[in-house]
Amino acid sequence: MPAPTLLVLRALALGDLLVAVPALRALRRAHPGHRVLLATAGPLAPLALASGAVDEVLPVTSPADLPTSPSGPPDVAVNLHGAGPQSHRALDATRPSHRIGFRCAGVDGWTGPTYAEASARYPHERALWCALLEHHGIPADPDDLRLPPPGLGAPVIVVHPGAAFGAKRWPAGRFAAVARALERRAPVVLTGTAPERELALEVAAAAGLPAERVLAGRTSLTELCTVVAGAVLVVCGDTGVAHVASAYGTPSVVLFGPVGPGRWGPPPGPHRSLTHAELRRGDRFGEEPDPALTAIGIDEVLAAAALVLDGDGPGAGQRAAAPTGTDART
Known part of the structure; x- marks a missing residue:
């Protein structure tokens, strides 16, 4: 019998994928028997697979590209793409048994906090998605972002x-x-x-x-x-x-x-x-x-x-801005 599928949507750019690595790894640990399918930009597949959290990449450029049945209805659908409703509806069309994502007015079945509530408390992008998983009982470490290098180039x-x-x-x-x-x-x-x-x-x-x-x-x-x-x-x-x-x-x-x-x-x-x-x-x-x-x-x-x-302390003297407004994708 094939393994159940966990479908994750994050159809965004390079940096967006990398800040989602901690959340992807948390999902992998929480669902060791599932096949993790990540819907994201196809060129990002090498990095997604290098994270150790993804079994397969489904190439998409936006939620609208998500097939309604990439490999049969997924057991779990996870929205790491945005606040909804468009991304929620794209995942709903795959007919998942369970959903993980932010609560969104006008879309039923998504029971997390709203994006606005979560981002006000967890303004950094890595922490935001980890907090969403924590709400659903999945421990996640926002600092679990390091990747194994594909090789080492020159010291430039x-x-x-x-x-x-x-x-x-x-x-x-x-x-x-x-x-x-x-x-x-x-x-x-x-x-x-x-x-x-x-x-x-x-x-x-x-x-x-x-x-x-x-x-x-x-x-x-x-x-x-x-x-x-x-x-x-x-x-x-x-x-x-x-x-x-x-x-x-x-x-x-x-x-x-x-x-x-x-x-x-x-x-x-x-x-x-x-x-x-x-x-x-x-x-x-x-x-x-x-x-x-x-x-x-x-x-x-x-x-x-x-x-x-010169190694004068990691981040010493860092000039950091106060958290800025949210950047919700739907």
């Missing part, structure tokens, strides 16, 4: 200038100044997606770095993870590669703009979060860099990098 410094939205993108000229200065400490490489390659080439040229140091658009996800896992430092904005650094324990300096580190910041360890919360505008999807981000100076980033590289 990674500078990642891109971000999905302009509001989270520190100016290219400042990244170039940081890269130029850090080149004295270790070879600097520029990472990013294929659409970010021109930005990375611009930063490299301004920093006086050869074009072959630009890895943006030239690495698979596994290759990027190998580079980050072996790096001595990652400098980036509030984007997926920051969570890759956290997953491998790679020291990092992360620059926050419209959303603060209280929601998406790295865990305790060799990481520093920089922001100027008093200037935050909070438009996550804006075209222009958020004032909380642009107020971060080059010298401030270099000082933080020196402290991390």
